[in-house]
Structures are given as C-alpha cells and as structure tokens.
Amino acid sequence: MAEFVRTGVEGRIGLIALDNPPVNAAGAALRAGLVAALDRLAADPAVEVIALYGEGRSFIAGADIREFGRPSAGPWLPEICNRLESCEKPVVAVLHGAALGGGLEVAIAAHARVAVAGVTLGFPEVTLGILPGAGGTQRAPRLIGVAAALDLITTGRRIGAEEALALGLVDQVTQGDPRAVALAAAGQVLAGRLPTRRTGDIHITPDPEAIEKTAEALKHSQPHLFSPHRCVEAVATAALPLPEGLAEERRLFRLCMDSPQRAGLIHAFFAERAVAKIREATATPRPVGQIGVVGAGTMGSGIATACLLAGYPVVLVEKSPEALARGSAAIARNLDGAVSRGKLRPEARAALSLDTATAAAALSGCDLVIEAVFEDMSVKQAVLSEIELACPGALIATNTSYLDLNEMAQGLDAPENFLGLHFFSPAHVMRLVEVVVAAETQPEVVATGFALARRLGKIAVRAGVCDGFIGNRIMSAYRKAADLMALDGTPIAAIDAAVRGYGFAMGPFEMGDLAGLDIGWAARKRQAATRDPAARYHGALADRLCEAGWFGRKTGRGWYDHSGDGPVPNPEIPRLLREIQAAEGITPRPLDAPDIVARYETAMIMEAARVVEEGIALRPIDVDAVFLFGYGFPRWKGGPLHQADAIGAAEICARIERHALDNPRFWQVPDILRRMARAGGRFADLNRED
Ligand code: 3HC
Ligand code: NAI
Numbered sequence: 001m002a003e004f005v006r007t008g009v010e011g012r013i014g015l016i017a018l019d020n021p022p023v024n025a026a027g028a029a030l031r032a033g034l035v036a037a038l039d040r041l042a043a044d045p046a047v048e049v050i051a052l053y054g055e056g057r058s059f060i061a062g063a064d065i066r067e068f069g070r071p072s073a074g075p076w077l078p079e080i081c082n083r084l085e086s087c088e089k090p091v092v093a094v095l096h097g098a099a100l101g102g103g104l105e106v107a108i109a110a111h112a113r114v115a116v117a118g119v120t121l122g123f124p125e126v127t128l129g130i131l132p133g134a135g136g137t138q139r140a141p142r143l144i145g146v147a148a149a150l151d152l153i154t155t156g157r158r159i160g161a162e163e164a165l166a167l168g169l170v171d172q173v174t175q176g177d178p179r180a181v182a183l184a185a186a187g188q189v190l191a192g193r194l195p196t197r198r199t200g201d202i203h204i205t206p207d208p209e210a211i212e213k214t215a216e217a218l219k220h221s222q223p224h225l226f227s228p229h230r231c232v233e234a235v236a237t238a239a240l241p242l243p244e245g246l247a248e249e250r251r252l253f254r255l256c257m258d259s260p261q262r263a264g265l266i267h268a269f270f271a272e273r274a275v276a277k278i279r280e281a282t283a284t285p286r287p288v289g290q291i292g293v294v295g296a297g298t299m300g301s302g303i304a305t306a307c308l309l310a311g312y313p314v315v316l317v318e319k320s321p322e323a324l325a326r327g328s329a330a331i332a333r334n335l336d337g338a339v340s341r342g343k344l345r346p347e348a349r350a351a352l353s354l355d356t357a358t359a360a361a362a363l364s365g366c367d368l369v370i371e372a373v374f375e376d377m378s379v380k381q382a383v384l385s386e387i388e389l390a391c392p393g394a395l396i397a398t399n400t401s402y403l404d405l406n407e408m409a410q411g412l413d414a415p416e417n418f419l420g421l422h423f424f425s426p427a428h429v430m431r432l433v434e435v436v437v438a439a440e441t442q443p444e445v446v447a448t449g450f451a452l453a454r455r456l457g458k459i460a461v462r463a464g465v466c467d468g469f470i471g472n473r474i475m476s477a478y479r480k481a482a483d484l485m486a487l488d489g490t491p492i493a494a495i496d497a498a499v500r501g502y503g504f505a506m507g508p509f510e511m512g513d514l515a516g517l518d519i520g521w522a523a524r525k526r527q528a529a530t531r532d533p534a535a536r537y538h539g540a541l542a543d544r545l546c547e548a549g550w551f552g553r554k555t556g557r558g559w560y561d562h563s564g565d566g567p568v569p570n571p572e573i574p575r576l577l578r579e580i581q582a583a584e585g586i587t588p589r590p591l592d593a594p595d596i597v598a599r600y601e602t603a604m605i606m607e608a609a610r611v612v613e614e615g616i617a618l619r620p621i622d623v624d625a626v627f628l629f630g631y632g633f634p635r636w637k638g639g640p641l642h643q644a645d646a647i648g649a650a651e652i653c654a655r656i657e658r659h660a661l662d663n664p665r666f667w668q669v670p671d672i673l674r675r676m677a678r679a680g681g682r683f684a685d686l687n688r689e690d
Contacts, residue, residue, distance in 0.1 A: 005033030007040055012048040013186040014041035014089075017179070019055040026102050027064035028073045034106075035075050035083060042087055049189045050087070051182035052110060053094040059119070059178075062101025065128065068257070068266055077102045077134035078246065081109035090189050090196040094182045095119045095170065100158070104169075105134040108143055111196035113170040114185040115161040116178060121169060122158035128269060129227050129262035129636060133253030137234035138245040139199040144168050146207035146235060150214045153231045171195075206239040224503050225636060227256045260646060264638030271625040271639060274687065275461045276450065278618060283443035285451035286395060290315060292369035294360070294383055296327025299399050300372035302427030304354065305334040309344065309428060310456045313353035315362050324356055334428055360386040363394075368452070370421055372399040381411050388412055395445055397421040398436075401472055402523070405438035405465045415440040419449050422469060424630045432630030434463040434470060459629045464616040471626045473616070474607040474640070479520075481603035482508040483538035484663065485596060487580065489588030492559050493569050498596035503634025508600075509559035512542075513552035513567070517559075521546040535665035540584070544576045602655045605644045606670060612641070612686065613672040620644075620683035641683040649676035 008015040016037045020030045041047045054060060063077060075083075084091055084106065093107040096116035104121055107113050115121070123132045123140070131137060132153060140149035144167045151157065161173040171194065174181055188194035215232045222228045230252040237248040256262055289312075293304045296318035307314050308331070316331075318324035331354065338344035355362065360383075363369055369387045373379055380398060387396050395417050398408060409415040420436025433456075435449035446462065453460035463469040468476055482499075486492050486509075496507025512520065524539045531537065545558060550570065552558030560567035581588060591599070608623045617623045624639020637643050644652055653669050660667035675681065 004030045005037045007037045009041075009044060009046055010183060012046065012190060013183060014044060014047035014050040015179070015182055015186075016041065016050060016052045017055050018053070018060060021056050023058045023061035023098060024054045024056065024103070025061050025064040025066075026077060026106070027067060030060075030064075031075050031077065031080055032073075034080055038083060038087060038091075042089055048089060049186045050089055050091045051094060051186040052091060052106075053178040053182040054096065055178075056097075058097030058103070059093070059095045059099040060103025060106055061098045062103050062124070063134075065266055065269060068128075069263060077105065078250065081105055081135045081139075082246075085109040085111075085198050085200050087111075092182070092185045092189055092194065092196065094178050094185060095121065095161075096178045096181075101125050101132065101136075102134050105132055105136040105139070108139045108169070108199055109135060111198060112185070112189065112194050114172045114174055114181055114194075115164055115170040116181055117161050117173055117175050119161050119164075120158045121160075121164045122156060123153045124156040124158065126154060126227050126231055127156040127265065129225075129259060129265040130256040131227055131231045131234050131249070131253055133249060133257075135246055135249070137231065137249045138238050138242060140169070141235055141238040142199050142202040142204050146204070146238065147210040149238075150210055150232065150235050153235060154214060154218060154228045200242040204239050211236045224634065226259045226261050230256055261636040263646075264634075264636045264642060267621075267624065267638035267642045268628050268635045271621050271628060272459055274619070274621045275459060275625045276454075278446070278450065278462045280443040280446040280450075280462075283447040285448040286367065286444055288367045288395075288448060288452060289313070290366045292317065292363040292366035292387070292391070292394075294318070294363075294369060294371040294387060295373035296324050296330075296356075297372065298425055299423060299427055300370075301327040301330040302334070302425060302429075303370055303372055303399065303423055305331050305428035306423070306456050306458075308335065308352045308354060309338060311352075312455075313355075315355045315357065315366055317357050317360055317362055319358060321358055324358060328354075328356055360390040363387060363390040366391050366394050368395040368397065368448070370397045370399060372423075375401060375403065377403055377407060380408055384408060384418070385411050388414070393417070395419070395448055397449070399423055402468045404467075405436055409438055409440065416442040417445055419445050420463070420465075420469070421449055421452070422463070422471075424471075430630060431457070431459050432471070432626060433458045433460050434626065434630075435460045436463045436465060436469055438465055459625060461622050461626050461629075462618055463622075463626075464614070466611075466614065466616050470611055470617050470623055471630050474604055474611060474623070474627075475631065477607035478600050478603040479508055480538045480666065481599050483542065484536060484666065485591060485599060486541055487536070487538065487577070487584075487586060488590070488662075489577070489581070489586075490590045490596060491569065492573065494590070494593070495596055495600075498593040499600060501593060502597045502601070503637060505632050510567070513558040513560055513562070516552050516554055517542060517546050518551045532665060536584075536663055538666075540580045541573070541576060544580070545570070545573075548572070598655060599659065601640070601643060602652060602659070603666075604640045605647075605652055606656055606667070606673070608640045609644070609670040609673045609683075612683070613670055619687045621687045644673075645682045645684050649673050649681065653677045 004020050006017045018024050041050050091110045092112040093110035099121045125132050164170045218228045234249045234252045237245040291307045291312045292315045293300050294317045304314050304316050409418045419441045422434035424430035433453045450460045492509040496510050499507040550557040556563050611617050620641035627633035656667050656669045
C-alpha cells in the first residue's frame with residue numbers, strides 16, 4: 001500500500017502523496033492507502049494541517065474505470081470523501097494535471113483547494129454513463145451553485161484553473177511542483193492566510209428554475225441517454241441535508257452503473273485507446289517534415305487542411321488548374337473557420353505553409369505523399385508512379401475507399417513504403433483514419449501512419465486489405481440490408497426513422513441523399529459483371545432513381561424530394577417500387593421499427609464478424625472504434641460487436657437463420673459466430689492486446 005500512497009511529516013505539516021501511475025486513478029489500493037494515510041496523520045500529534053497532492057502527471061484522474069462492472073474492494077470513494085471532510089485537522093488538496101471525476105470529488109471534500117496552472121478539472125462521469133457518485137452532485141452545488149454544478153455535471157465539460165477559480169471550485173491558482181505547492185498551501189493554512197471550511201456545512205440555496213430548465217433541455221438534446229437525466233435528479237436533492245442527498249446520489253449512481261449504456265460508454269472510452277496497441281507499435285516511425293497531397297477535390301483539400309492545422313508544411317498537387325483553385329479556396333475557407341472558432345490563432349494561420357502545383361515534380365521535398373485522386377485503379381497506379389519518381393524513398397499513402405492496395409502497389413519500386421490512410425469526409429473534422437496495411441508495408445511505415453494520425457488529433461485503426469477495409473465493407477452490408485427492406489415494401493422514411501431511433505444521427509437513405517446517389521450507382525455498374533445472378537439485386541430501386549437523374553440533395557430529389565421546406569419521400573417511389581416488385585415477383589411485407597433495427601444491426605454484426613474472422617481488423621474492439629469514430633454509431637451502445645456480445649452469439653445466429661429463409665444468399669452465419677454460439681464465447685474475449 002505504501003507504494004500507492006506515501007505520507008511524510010514536515011514540522012507541523014502532514015503530507016499525503018498519491019502515486020498510482022500513469023494518472024493516479026483511484027483504484028482499490030490507492031483508496032485503501034489514502035484512508036490509512038489520513039488516519040495516520042490525523043492521529044499524529046505533531047501534525048496540525050494535512051496537504052494532499054499527486055505524484056507524476058495528475059492529482060487523481062477519477063475512479064479506476066477498469067474496476068467498473070467487476071468485483072473490487074472497499075473502502076469506496078464516497079466513504080473516503082466523507083472521512084476527508086470530517087477530518088478534525090484541516091486538509092488542503094493541491095490539484096495538478098487532471099482532477100477529474102472522483103478526483104475532483106476528493107478535492108471538494110477537502111477543506112481548501114489550490115490549483116496548479118494547467119490543471120484540467122471536471123466531472124466526466126456523464127460521458128461514461130454514470131454520475132459523480134462520491135458526493136460530487138451534493139458538494140459541487142454547495143461550492144459553486146446549482147446552475148454551475150448542473151452545467152459541469154450534465155455536460156462533462158472540462159475546465160481550466162482560471163475558470164475553476166472564477167466559479168469558486170478552487171481557492172487559489174499557482175505555479176510550481178505539486179509537493180512544493182502542498183507545503184506552501186499548508187503553510188498558508190497554518191498562518192491563517194488560506195481559509196478552510198467543510199463543504200458539507202455550506203448552506204445551499206435551492207434553484208428549482210435551473211433544475212427545471214436543465215431537465216427540459218436534456219429531454220430534447222439527450223433523448224437517448226440515461227445518465228444525464230439522473231445527474232439532474234441527483235443535483236436536485238442537494239438542498240436536502242447532506243446525508244440524505246448523498247443517499248439519493250448513491251441510489252441514482254447504482255441505477256446508472258447497472259445500465260447497459262454505462263458498459264457501452266466505457267467500452268468506447270477504452271476502444272479509443274486500445275486501437276493504438278498494434279503489433280507495429282514497437283517500430284520507430286519515420287520522421288515526417290513536409291507532406292504532399294495529390295488531388296485537390298473533396299478529400300484532398302480536407303486532408304491538406306488537417307495537415308496544415310497540425311503544423312505540417314504541405315504541397316498540394318492537382319492536375320486541373322480549376323480544381324486546384326477550387327481546392328485552395330476550400331482550404332482557405334476551412335482555415336478561416338478554424339480561426340473564427342478559436343482553434344487557430346490568426347498569426348499561426350499566417351505562418352502556415354501551403355504550396356500548390358500542377359505537376360508531381362513539386363513533391364520532391366516531401367517525406368510522405370497522400371494521394372486522393374479519382375477512385376480508379378489505372379488513374380491511381382499512374383499517379384503513384386509519378387509520386388515515386390518525384391520523391392523516391394518517401395512514404396506513399398492512398399486514400400482509396402475500396403480499391404485493392406496490393407494491386408495498386410504492383411507498379412511501385414518500393415511497395416514497402418506504401419500504405420493506405422483512409423480519411424473520412426470532411427477529413428479535417430472526422431476523427432477516424434483507417435491505416436491500411438498492404439502485403440509489403442513495413443512496420444515502421446505503419447507506425448508512421450499511426451504517429452501522423454496522432455499528431456493530426458485523429459484516431460487511427462489498423463485495417464487489412466479487402467473491398468472497403470473495415471468500415472466501408474461493413475457499411476456496404478447493412479446498406480444492402482436497408483435496400484432489401486425497401487424492396488420488400490418497408491417505406492424508406494420508416495427505415496430512416498427506425499435507424500435514427502437506434503441512435504444514428506441519420507438513416508441510410510437520408511445519408512445517401514446527402515452524399516449523392518451517383519457514387520453508389522457508379523460502383524454498382526462497376527460490379528455488375530461480377531454480381532451473383534441468383535441473389536436478389538438490392539440496388540434495383542436506387543438504379544431507377546439514378547436513371548431518372550435523381551442523385552439526392554444536389555439534384556433536389558433522390559430518396560426524398562428536397563424542393564420544399566423539409567425533405568418528403570420522393571412521391572415517385574411507390575410507382576417505381578410496384579414495377580420492380582411486379583417484375584421480380586416480390587410480395588410486399590413491410591416491417592415495423594423493431595424488425596427494421598434488428599435486421600440493420602444484424603447485417604452489421606454479420607459482416608463485422610467476418611471482418612474479425614478474416615483478420616481485416618486486429619480485434620473486435622477495432623471494429624467498434626471504426627464505427628464509433630467514423631460512422632456515427634451511437635456511443636452508448638459501444639459499437640457493433642459490443643452490441644453483439646450484449647445480444648449474444650446464439651441469438652444473432654438465430655436471427656440470421658430466420659432472415660436466410662427469405663434471402664439465403666445475403667444472410668449467412670459466419671463461422672466465428674457459429675463457434676461462439678456453440679461455446680458460449682464473446683467478442684470481448686478476443687480483445688486481447690496484440
Ligand atoms: N481509470 C483507469 N484508467 C485510466 C483512467 C481512469 N480513470 N484514466 C486514464 N486511464 C488510463 C488510460 O486507459 C490509459 O491506459 P493505457 O495506457 O493502458 O491505454 C492511461 O491511463 C493513460 O490515459 P490517456 O492515454 O488517456 O492519457 P492522457 O494523458 O491523454 O489523458 C486523462 C489523461 C485526461 C486523465 C484521460 O485519461 C482521461 O480523461 N481519463 C478519464 C477521466 C475520467 O473519466 N474520470 C472519471 C472516472 S469515473 C469516476 O470518477 C466515478 C466517481 O464519480 C465515483
Ligand atoms: P474528387 O473527385 O472530389 O477529387 C479528386 C480530385 O483528383 C479531382 O480534383 C481531380 O481533378 C484530381 N485528380 C485526378 N487525377 C489526378 C492526377 N493524375 N493528378 C492530380 N490530381 C488528379 O474525389 P474525392 O471525393 O475527393 O475522392 C478522392 C479519393 O478519396 C477517392 O479515392 C475516394 O474513393 C476517396 N475517398 C472519398 C471520400 C468521400 O467521402 N468523398 C471518403 C474517403 C475516401
């Protein structure tokens with residue numbers, strides 16, 4: 001225990017140092033150590049004041065999230081906070097690095113708080129599907145008022161030292177090493193210059209208006225989520241005597257802990273971090289100075305923006321001068337937007353380095369070149385050769401959505417320097433990048449892709465080569481399921497509404513209209529020759545729309561008509577559908593919302609299982625990360641394969657087999673699911689670190 005929490009005595013000051021790397025999470029050992037330390041110093045007659053601080057990077061980053069949902073041992077954080085508050089000697093907490101969640105709750109149970117500049121404070125519990133469960137919902141309103149506490153607790157917003165001082169969450173802001181600050185703060189307490197008090201003794205003014213306003217706003221802004229509403233209910237009890245409020249907080253905390261949303265949100269927290277643990281992590285990334293981007297269309301201009309915002313000098317090459325001008329203007333707009341949102345200082349914008357050219361020779365000084373030209377194998381191969389000629393030895397990346405990287409690399413002299421960096425649109429906004437590893441890609445090239453993504457502030461996920469890699473491949477499958485439901489007579493608006501009800505921001509047809517139906521049409525035409533003639537053709541209706549020139553929002557009509565105030569389903573669809581159904585002998589069988597989402601979700605899980613089985617994704621959690629950070633999968637559901645575990649492999653297999661009665665070509669049980677169903681296995685068991 002001594003290694004997690006150490007005590008020392010300097011004159012009249014008792015020091016408690018917390019030391020649980022990397023972030024001082026309040027796990028069982030740290031909790032036990034903290035109580036023992038408090039007891040020891042409280043009983044030491046030499047000690048008149050106690051100062052609590054963290055070693056290393058943080059004060060306390062919160063409860064140990066890894067313990068959630070697993071057996072652990074007391075003492076528990078609420079008891080510790082109560083023990084701290086009731087301590088007969090004044091206790092001052094010194095906050096540096098992160099004072100989050102349970103860490104901030106410990107701090108506000110102390111009798112005074114000194115923040116070290118640069119500290120991040122907040123109650124991120126709501127982002128994990130829970131609420132501050134160690135007195136935060138009771139003590140924060142006492143310290144900073146009900147409205148300010150509601151804001152921090154229901155948003156999970158993280159704040160800095162100055163804002164915390166202005167709110168009254170901390171008493172002082174200072175600079176320096178936490179131990180030295182702790183000694184100085186304790187000295188001030190002894191000298192009567194830093195007042196101390198018990199937060200629980202503060203009289204609170206009820207604020208029913210703030211409670212009502214927040215509760216009402218959350219009903220509209222967070223209709224799917226469980227814990228934000230419980231946060232409000234907990235804060236609403238803060239005007240009660242402290243023990244009663246704490247008991248109600250405990251009850252609500254337990255409800256949140258037991259909710260499946262808590263498990264999903266915590267899975268998402270770890271997914272974001274797990275994806276960096278790849279087998280190439282030990283390789284040394286190559287240094288990247290200047291970056292080249294080829295193709296200044298939608299993606300090229302977004303990728304160039306992302307690189308510029310991260311401080312890289314960029315050379316943008318585009319064959320068409322008009323497209324180059326359009327791309328440069330798009331980049332300028334993106335950068336202006338970053339300045340106006342306060343993400344980029346005007347002086348920093350002026351210092352960014354963007355060169356443009358219409359010939360590949362301009363790339364000669366680049367260490368990495370990312371191509372984002374048309375999605376066409378021969379165009380891409382020609383462009384890759386030009387790049388290699390212009391900057392031999394540089395890393396070359398493709399942003400292709402679907403094409404085969406191994407075929408693309410065939411003409412390269414150094415295929416070991418080649419990889420996929422699959423960004424998502426808009427590339428300077430979306431957090432996901434799939435790092436696609438081709439047959440000859442070297443480990444340090446993969447590591448460079450990950451390092452670049454990190455510097456761009458993105459989440460990189462390792463993917464193998466296949467049609468569509470992890471994300472687009474799985475998306476193609478559930479899109480197909482949606483198209484098949486529409487052909488079977490389920491109205492597209494009902495499908496979109498059901499998918500929104502599941503938690504996506506948009507349904508597949510709304511999304512199609514936004515992206516443009518011509519893209520999918522072109523892909524279906526390309527694939528026509530290899531289509532299975534015995535399988536039901538899912539694209540029949542979409543083709544008819546495209547043949548009529550209805551490509552979605554950009555043409556005013558697609559799945560929906562966009563000419564009026566809001567989109568309404570394209571009125572021609574029922575007629576087109578009747579024609580197709582008559583020609584194909586389809587008897588309409590519209591589905592209701594639960595059946596729609598079950599099919600959509602099952603199609604997603606079915607293909608995701610294959611992606612894991614084939615090793616395209618390293619682990620199930622990588623698939624989940626792709627969907628959480630690139631496809632708008634509802635975070636509180638944790639990802640498609642986290643959902644699969646919640647549903648159970650046997651039930652998924654049963655669903656697929658049931659759907660296979662109508663369409664055996666599309667619905668086929670992947671072996672991995674069949675094995676799991678037999679053995680009672682779960683995808684979570686495969687989330688080992690590779
Ligand atoms: N519990 C367990 N592990 C944690 C943790 C926590 N609270 N916070 C971070 N970690 C782990 C991470 O998983 C990571 O592990 P890894 O190296 O094995 O992947 C490691 O610590 C370092 O974390 P980061 O990579 O995120 O490091 P950063 O320096 O980028 O960020 C941080 C540090 C700001 C502290 C960030 O990790 C963070 O935001 N952590 C979560 C904080 C949080 O949500 N706290 C609330 C917990 S709930 C609670 O307190 C309940 C209470 O009310 C009862
Ligand atoms: P786009 O059509 O907007 O832009 C492509 C640009 O490449 C055009 O400006 C074109 O003039 C230029 N170009 C073509 N040949 C060139 C050459 N030889 N040298 C220099 N420039 C050349 O296309 P978009 O949407 O930006 O897509 C580009 C790539 O990114 C494709 O491979 C696509 O599959 C992929 N992608 C697209 C996404 C999207 O949402 N649009 C998402 C992720 C990947």
